[in-house]
Amino acid sequence: MELRALIFDVDGTLAETEEAHRVAFNGAFADFGLDWHWDGALYRKLLAVTGGRERIRHFLAESRPAEAAAWADARIAEMHKHKTGLYHGLVSGGQVPLRPGVAALIAEARRAGLRLAIATTTSRGNVSALLESAAAPDAMDWFEAVGAGEDAPAKKPDPEVYFHVLGRLRLPPAACLAVEDSLNGLRAACAAGLPTVITRSAYVECDSYPGALAVLDDLQGVTLARLAEMHRRAQAPAAG
Numbered sequence: 001m002e003l004r005a006l007i008f009d010v011d012g013t014l015a016e017t018e019e020a021h022r023v024a025f026n027g028a029f030a031d032f033g034l035d036w037h038w039d040g041a042l043y044r045k046l047l048a049v050t051g052g053r054e055r056i057r058h059f060l061a062e063s064r065p066a067e068a069a070a071w072a073d074a075r076i077a078e079m080h081k082h083k084t085g086l087y088h089g090l091v092s093g094g095q096v097p098l099r100p101g102v103a104a105l106i107a108e109a110r111r112a113g114l115r116l117a118i119a120t121t122t123s124r125g126n127v128s129a130l131l132e133s134a135a136a137p138d139a140m141d142w143f144e145a146v147g148a149g150e151d152a153p154a155k156k157p158d159p160e161v162y163f164h165v166l167g168r169l170r171l172p173p174a175a176c177l178a179v180e181d182s183l184n185g186l187r188a189a190c191a192a193g194l195p196t197v198i199t200r201s202a203y204v205e206c207d208s209y210p211g212a213l214a215v216l217d218d219l220q221g222v223t224l225a226r227l228a229e230m231h232r233r234a235q236a237p238a239a240g
Ligand code: XBP
Pocket: 009, 010, 011, 012, 018, 021, 049, 050, 051, 052, 053, 119, 120, 121, 122, 123, 126, 149, 156, 182, 184, 185
């Protein structure tokens, strides 16, 4: 089946956003009068849990078990909303660029008439804040379908967000290619039946990505022709 659409993850794939997320989480903790601090090593581990609210809940259960029960979901949501505001400030200030090769690949795909979509765990507002600053003011319009945290309450590795995007595109998974950076993202995409390419990212430490078509350091120099060839081989592995 011919390649018709590229579906991009956002955090770690389009841009190295996780450091900005980490700084924003710590800012929110401080603004809420908490002595919590997520350093880089801890955050790397916490990234095993996707979704900011879910990550805070997980941190409480693991590191502050005596306090966990007193934290209502609404209070976590309020703190996470504050974190989102701080994150917007960081990405809107232009501190987080697109990763190497991303802009060129998206531009080539648009010229070629390939359909583009996004499947992310973070919120739609976070995606637009990033793209408007790092790509172009109208960059959200380049993506025919944007599946975000609001659209899929079951976060990756659950495939819900990918099923949502495939439904919006009205395409079978075999006509698409997903680009991901994390194991949770890969699992989500594979569970939706999507051929998936990995671009390794700064915060994800992983030795193997089972089921990935390819594991790349980044998208620098990766052309549409190369992705289409990977996709073609995934369709007919026996033919080589
Ligand atoms: C991204 C996430 C998100 C971000 C923070 O995972 O897990 O939770 O870390 O964003 P993926 P929010 O790249 O696999 O989609 O705080 O808005 O959840």
